[in-house]
Amino acid sequence: MRRTELFTKTSKTVPGDEVAKNAQLLIRAGFIYKEMAGVYAYLPLGKRVLDKIIQIIREEMDAVGGQEISLTALQQKDTWEASGRWSDDVMDVWFKTKLANGTELGLAPTHEEPLTRLMRTYISSYKDLPVYPYQFQIKFRNELRSKSGLMRGREFWMKDLYSFSRSQAEHEKYYSVMSNAYDRVFARLGIGDRTYKTFASGGSFSRYSHEFQTVSEAGEDTIYVHEAKKIAINEEVYTDEVLADLGVAREELKERKAIEVGNIFTLGTKFSDALGLHYTDEVGEQHAVYMGCYGIGPSRLMGVIAELFADDKGLVWPDNIAPFKVYLVNIGEQGTRMAETLYAALQSQGTAVLYDDRNERPGSKFADAELMGIPYRVTASDRLFGEQKYELTDRKNGAVTLLTADELLAKLR
Ligand code: ATP
Ligand code: MG
Numbered sequence: 001m002r003r004t005e006l007f008t009k010t011s012k013t014v015p016g017d018e019v020a021k022n023a024q025l026l027i028r029a030g031f032i033y034k035e036m037a038g039v040y041a042y043l044p045l046g047k048r049v050l051d052k053i054i055q056i057i058r059e060e061m062d063a064v065g066g067q068e069i070s071l072t073a074l075q076q077k078d079t080w081e082a083s084g085r086w087s088d089d090v091m092d093v094w095f096k097t098k099l100a101n102g103t104e105l106g107l108a109p110t111h112e113e114p115l116t117r118l119m120r121t122y123i124s125s126y127k128d129l130p131v132y133p134y135q136f137q138i139k140f141r142n143e144l145r146s147k148s149g150l151m152r153g154r155e156f157w158m159k160d161l162y163s164f165s166r167s168q169a170e171h172e173k174y175y176s177v178m179s180n181a182y183d184r185v186f187a188r189l190g191i192g193d194r195t196y197k198t199f200a201s202g203g204s205f206s207r208y209s210h211e212f213q214t215v216s217e218a219g220e221d222t223i224y225v226h227e228a229k230k231i232a233i234n235e236e237v238y239t240d241e242v243l244a245d246l247g248v249a250r251e252e253l254k255e256r257k258a259i260e261v262g263n264i265f266t267l268g269t270k271f272s273d274a275l276g277l278h279y280t281d282e283v284g285e286q287h288a289v290y291m292g293c294y295g296i297g298p299s300r301l302m303g304v305i306a307e308l309f310a311d312d313k314g315l316v317w318p319d320n321i322a323p324f325k326v327y328l329v330n331i332g333e334q335g336t337r338m339a340e341t342l343y344a345a346l347q348s349q350g351t352a353v354l355y356d357d358r359n360e361r362p363g364s365k366f367a368d369a370e371l372m373g374i375p376y377r378v379t380a381s382d383r384l385f386g387e388q389k390y391e392l393t394d395r396k397n398g399a400v401t402l403l404t405a406d407e408l409l410a411k412l413r
Contacts, residue, residue, distance in 0.1 A: 001355070010030055010372070011027070015027070020148045022304070029372045032150070037154070038143060038152060038154035038155070048323035052320065053302055056320070057296055064132070069135050071115060073108050075105060080113050092142075095142050112291075113271060113275065115133065131163075132162070134161030148303070150303030150306070151218065151259055157298040158295055158297055160293060163291060164291055182262055194308075195212050195213065196212070196223065197212060198212065198234050198258075199231065212296075216259050221260060222256070223258045226248050227254070228252070267291040267293055270291075272291055309373075314370050314372065316396060323372070323374070324353055324354040325352045325376060328354070330355075330357060330380050338405075342409075351413060370395065
């Protein structure tokens with residue numbers, strides 16, 4: 001893509017009320033647009049990053065048997081009354097609205113109830129189980145505070161997978177398969193080393209649930225990390241009893257600020273009992289379906305990654321989620337000819353390149369390349385025309401190398 005075709009612009013200023021570093025940088029670099037607190041639009045660069053995060057999660061969910069669906073945002077009251085979660089006293093984040101005829105509706109903050117209800121149409125026998133539907137969807141939550149940019153939206157992207165199993169034993173097997181899939185997702189996103197499987201409260205069907213917490217100064221949670229065992233304990237269950245149960249000592253743990261990027265939770269038969277989701281086993285006996293739910297926040301992840309890797313010049317994306325791999329800059333007339341040739345060659349070999357063909361000073365193009373966090377900047381200039389070389393600059397460490405077109409194409413393939 002050419003910069004002259006990209007409709008967004010970079011900016012030195014941000015909305016005065018934006019205090020979160022991730023949102024400040026993403027707004028300045030033209031990745032997102034702030035509609036209001038906790039509500040952001042994704043612009044071309046931001047949409048590319050979000051889609052790449054989603055694609056990594058999708059591949060890992062498909063690898064463990066996930067079947068992708070898309071449920072509705074508009075929700076009917078009686079589905080949620082069945083579980084007792086329609087009441088604002090029980091679920092305090094509801095956005096509610098009405099049909100023209102006065103019928104009350106809600107905007108889905110999560111999807112246990114509607115999916116459990118939907119599955120009644122398709123699950124009746126043990127032969128129909130287990131099954132693992134999932135989706136990527138915008139959730140709506142009237143969060144009390146929304147000052148952390150993409151990390152806490154009032155409208156945000158969630159991946160939610162729900163497992164429907166025949167028994168607790170079958171559920172537990174899948175639960176650990178999913179836990180491993182989560183490890184792979186966070187490793188692929190470049191935050192595996194600082195993301196801890198964290199013991200949290202489990203509800204009525206299991207002792208613990210597990211949160212995946214990424215250590216970050218911008219985090220809103222406090223966890224206690226055991227580095228050697230690569231686990232952590234959430235503040236809410238940080239008791240002597242739990243420490244003993246997990247075989248860890250207080251002295252071995254470090255208090256850290258962290259942000260929950262995902263969680264896995266045993267639901268048991270809470271929702272299948274409430275909404276009447278049953279199956280008949282091999283001998284004709286009826287049982288409630290045994291459930292689990294598994295959330296990840298793709299938009300929160302985008303904020304976390306933006307914030308964690310940023311430096312004083314701007315964003316620094318890992319290669320596999322960067323909106324483009326290469327930011328190409330032309331300087332001078334002969335440099336422009338070299339840039340045009342390379343642009344065509346990069347495109348034909350499928351390397352995603354943003355070509356800053358604007359009539360701007362080199363310094364401001366370099367600054368934009370850095371602000372946007374594109375992994376590699378390639379400069380084609382009159383100065384290196386004689387040698388027919390290009391300058392390659394690595395965004396992560398600033399290392400500069402001079403390469404021929406062939407060498408560059410091979411390196412950036
Ligand atoms: P938190 O304790 O941070 O509010 P939660 O327990 O409400 O999170 P879940 O309901 O389990 O979160 O949602 C699943 C995932 O969705 C979370 O792990 C997180 O990554 C993401 N998520 C939850 N709330 C938000 C939000 N307001 N903005 C962005 N992402 C969110
Ligand atoms: Mg919440």
